[in-house]
Each structure stands twice: as C-alpha cells, then as structure tokens.
Amino acid sequence: MDFTLNDEQRALQDTVRRFATAELPEIAHRVEDDDEPPGPEVLRRFADLGLLGVNLPAEYGGGGLSHFDAVLVLEEIAKISNAVAFPIFESSFGPSLAVAHFAPEEMRKRLLPKVCAGEMIIAVAMSEPNAGTALTDLTARAAVSGDTVTINGTKRWCSGAGHADAYVVYCRMSEAPGAKGIGAVLIEKGRDGFTFGKREHHLGFRGVSSADMFFDNVQVPAANVIVPAGGFRQLMEAFDLERCGNATMALAQAAGALEDAVDYVQERQQFGKPIIDFQAVQLKLAEMAMRVEASRLLVHRAAVNAENGLPNIFESSVAKCFANEMAREVTGHAVQLMGGYGYSKDGPMERRMRDAWGWGIAGGTIDIQKINIASAMAGRRFDQRK
Numbered sequence: 001m002d003f004t005l006n007d008e009q010r011a012l013q014d015t016v017r018r019f020a021t022a023e024l025p026e027i028a029h030r031v032e033d034d035d036e037p038p039g040p041e042v043l044r045r046f047a048d049l050g051l052l053g054v055n056l057p058a059e060y061g062g063g064g065l066s067h068f069d070a071v072l073v074l075e076e077i078a079k080i081s082n083a084v085a086f087p088i089f090e091s092s093f094g095p096s097l098a099v100a101h102f103a104p105e106e107m108r109k110r111l112l113p114k115v116c117a118g119e120m121i122i123a124v125a126m127s128e129p130n131a132g133t134a135l136t137d138l139t140a141r142a143a144v145s146g147d148t149v150t151i152n153g154t155k156r157w158c159s160g161a162g163h164a165d166a167y168v169v170y171c172r173m174s175e176a177p178g179a180k181g182i183g184a185v186l187i188e189k190g191r192d193g194f195t196f197g198k199r200e201h202h203l204g205f206r207g208v209s210s211a212d213m214f215f216d217n218v219q220v221p222a223a224n225v226i227v228p229a230g231g232f233r234q235l236m237e238a239f240d241l242e243r244c245g246n247a248t249m250a251l252a253q254a255a256g257a258l259e260d261a262v263d264y265v266q267e268r269q270q271f272g273k274p275i276i277d278f279q280a281v282q283l284k285l286a287e288m289a290m291r292v293e294a295s296r297l298l299v300h301r302a303a304v305n306a307e308n309g310l311p312n313i314f315e316s317s318v319a320k321c322f323a324n325e326m327a328r329e330v331t332g333h334a335v336q337l338m339g340g341y342g343y344s345k346d347g348p349m350e351r352r353m354r355d356a357w358g359w360g361i362a363g364g365t366i367d368i369q370k371i372n373i374a375s376a377m378a379g380r381r382f383d384q385r386k
C-alpha cells in the first residue's frame with residue numbers, strides 16, 4: 001500500500017491547482033452573485049484543459065484516466081467553488097458515467113464526445129415530489145411502443161434543470177412493482193411536452209439550477225433508452241461512483257476552507273499576536289486537519305478500489321457519509337475561526353459552509369448512507385417498508 005501520489009498524479013494535481021487558483025476565483029464570485037451556472041466559455045476552457053470526462057474512455061473523447069485521477073482533479077477545482085466544479089462533477093461522476101457504463105454503444109458515441117468537449121451537459125432526474133429517499137416509489141412512466149417512448153410524470157430537485165441539454169430520467173418502464181419496473185431514458189431539452197417549473201433556490205448551491213420538470217406525453221426514440229425496466233441495479237452501481245464524486249465535492253469544501261483558515265489565523269492579529277498563537281486555535285486547526293485527512297483517505301480508497309469498474313457500496317457510502325458530516329463541521333469551524341470575515345459574503349467561507357450542507361442531502365441523505373453501510377456489513381438489505 002502506497003499513500004504517496006506518483007509523479008504523474010502530482011503533476012496533474014499541481015497543474016489543476018495552478019489553473020484553479022489563477023483563473024477560477026473571480027468566476028466563482030460572479031457565479032455566486034448572479035446565481036447562474038458557469039457559461040459556455042468556462043466549459044470550453046475546461047474541455048481544452050481535458051478536465052471534462054477525465055475518467056471517461058478516450059474513444060468517447062474522455063481523458064482515459066482513472067477514477068482516482070478524476071478525484072484529484074475535482075477536489076482542486078471544487079476547493080475554489082462548488083458551482084464552478086459542478087460541470088466537472090457531472091461529466092466525471094454524474095449521469096455521464098451511467099451512460100458510459102450501461103447505455104447502448106450508439107448512445108455513448110452520440111453523447112459522450114459532446115460532454116467531453118463542453119458542448120453538452122447531462123443531468124440526472126431521479127427524485128419526485130413523493131419519491132426522495134424512497135426512490136423506488138417513483139411514478140414517472142415511460143411506455144415503449146415500437147420505435148417510440150412516451151414519458152409522463154414530474155421530477156423534482158434535478159441539479160441542472162433547465163440549464164442542462166439532456167436528462168437521464170429514471171422512469172417506471174414496466175408493470176413490475178418497486179425497483180424491478182424502473183429503467184432510465186435520455187430526454188433532451190426542447191422535446192414537445194417537456195417543460196420546467198419556476199427556478200428553485202437552496203440554502204447553498206447557488207449557480208446550480210434546480211426546477212421541477214414536467215413530462216406531458218413527451219416522445220423520444222427508443223434509441224434513447226439507457227437501461228430498460230430491470231436496470232435499476234445497474235443505475236445504482238453507477239451511483240456508487242457518483243457517491244465518490246459527491247464525497248469529493250464535500251471534501252473539497254472542507255479542504256479549501258482549512259487551507260484558507262490556516263493562512264488567515266497566521267495573518268490575523270489580536271491581543272498583539274497572530275491568533276494561531278492561541279492554543280484554542282491550534283487545537284481547532286488540528287481537529288479540522290484530522291477530519292479532512294481521514295475523509296480524503298476514505299474517498300481515495302473507494303476510488304482506487306474502483307479502478308476495474310465501479311466502487312463497492314460499502315466503501316463509497318462510508319466515503320460519502322464521512323465527507324458529508326465532516327464538511328459541515330469543518331466549514332463551520334473555518335467560518336468561526338475567521339470571525340466576522342468568515343461570515344461575510346465578500347469571502348468564500350460562508351459559501352463553502354452552505355454548499356457543504358447540501359452534499360449530505362444530495363445523492364442520498366446521510367442517514368440512508370448509514371443504512372447502506374450497516375446493510376453491507378450485515379450482508380443483507382433492511383427493508384424500510386416492513
């Protein structure tokens with residue numbers, strides 16, 4: 001077991017960090033103020049630098065690098081900003097991965113090169129007004145008839161709703177009950193009968209659009225079926241990787257906060273000396289660092305062990321759950337250590353605290369990760385309905 005990065009990984013991390021610190025803070029500030037996702041010029045820049053689909057196969061325009069490399073890239077960008085890193089998260093850990101692993105070859109070729117070129121954003125629509133944690137209660141329906149699929153239903157909380165070009169929509173695709181009847185269909189923005197509700201606003205996640213999505217007899221070709229009924233298990237396997245991305249986004253909020261806090265407490269003087277000279281501040285920094293380091297190791301373990309495909313549910317759930325809880329705590333401490341400056345909207349700290357909170361809800365709540373973990377430990381599923 002080797003805990004050091006090799007030369008290529010260190011070079012990748014350094015290059016991305018230099019780019020992120022030089023070019024992204026101003027964009028991050030603007031995105032936060034405007035509450036609008038980063039524009040096409042940012043996506044083009046990411047694409048030129050090979051930061052989109054880092055871990056997608058080269059034959060589809062991806063970087064052909066490992067999931068671990070993608071984690072390194074995502075952490076450096078997301079330390080600067082959750083919203084600016086979002087397209088990288090989506091392209092390397094989000095719905096594109098479900099397409100890359102499970103969609104028919106024709107669809108992979110049709111979509112993934114555009115995603116990697118920054119010409120297409122794909123979002124995922126699973127949640128519904130009455131199906132959140134109980135995802136298998138979802139009722140959106142996709143009926144396949146000949147060459148056409150007809151979709152009806154409502155989706156909620158989709159990150160990217162209205163902004164993304166295409167959506168991986170989880171639907172009920174047969175009469176089979178529960179998970180067995182669920183599959184997924186790709187639905188492009190602009191299809192007749194596909195509309196969006198008003199823009200939703202969260203505590204954090206500014207610059208990541210969200211809205212209800214309504215499907216009223218929307219028709220797409222059968223070639224848009226990603227996985228048919230019975231494919232829910234595959235979709236959840238791809239989601240094991242999404243958890244690593246979620247964990248990395250949470251980790252990055254904490255890691256960025258810690259880096260800034262370490263600088264700040266050495267500069268800020270009170271009672272005639274830098275506040276780092278107070279032991280209470282030293283202890284707080286050490287506690288924050290221990291949590292960030294532990295979280296990073298858990299994320300790295302899940303990503304490295306996934307190299308031959310997708311991570312296992314135990315390791316990805318442990319990584320996500322720990323990162324989600326840790327990030328809320330560490331970003332909160334960082335705000336506190338910076339006093340009024342930490343709480344000010346002029347700096348990135350209060351934003352990180354708000355953004356960190358969201359990752360413990362998005363992609364499955366903290367408590368449901370704990371149920372996944374216990375379930376993997378016991379080797380059996382705990383039926384939440386009985």
Ligand SMILES: Cc1cc2nc3c(=O)[nH]c(=O)nc-3n(C[C@H](O)[C@H](O)[C@H](O)COP(=O)(O)OP(=O)(O)OC[C@H]3O[C@@H](n4cnc5c(N)ncnc54)[C@H](O)[C@@H]3O)c2cc1C
Pocket residue numbers: 123124125126127131132133134156157158159160202205358359361362363364365366367368371384
């Ligand atoms: C920032 C953000 C981004 C999101 N992005 C997307 C997206 O891109 N696509 C998408 O489809 N969805 C997205 N979501 C939705 C997200 O997946 C759901 O919010 C999440 O799964 C929880 O569902 P819910 O909000 O309906 O809460 P509920 O399921 O109603 O849960 C409420 C509370 O009850 C607890 N609870 C529920 N059931 C159990 C149980 N069996 N045991 C213990 N506790 C339980 C939960 O842990 C939670 O604390 C996003 C959400 C947020 C906040």
